[in-house]
Amino acid sequence: xxxxxxxxxxxxxxxxxxxxxxxxxxxxxxxxxxxxxxxxxxxxxxxxxxxxxxxxxxxx
Numbered sequence: 001x002x003x004x005x006x007x008x009x010x011x012x013x014x015x016x017x018x019x020x021x022x023x024x025x026x027x028x029x030x031x032x033x034x035x036x037x038x039x040x041x042x043x044x045x046x047x048x049x050x051x052x053x054x055x056x057x058x059x060x
Contacts, residue, residue: 002050004043009057011035019053021045029058 001018008015013034025044043053
């Protein structure tokens, strides 16, 4: 697991999330721990490193 920090697309607060870097690609919805709005999380990894990460509102 890798701790990844990013800004919430709703409240702009910096939040952290634990990502399982053993998974090659993942796409799921998780609520912001500050404002509770749903965030679409997309990331890909290789060799236990995060290669790409995107957090966006589900309204886009």
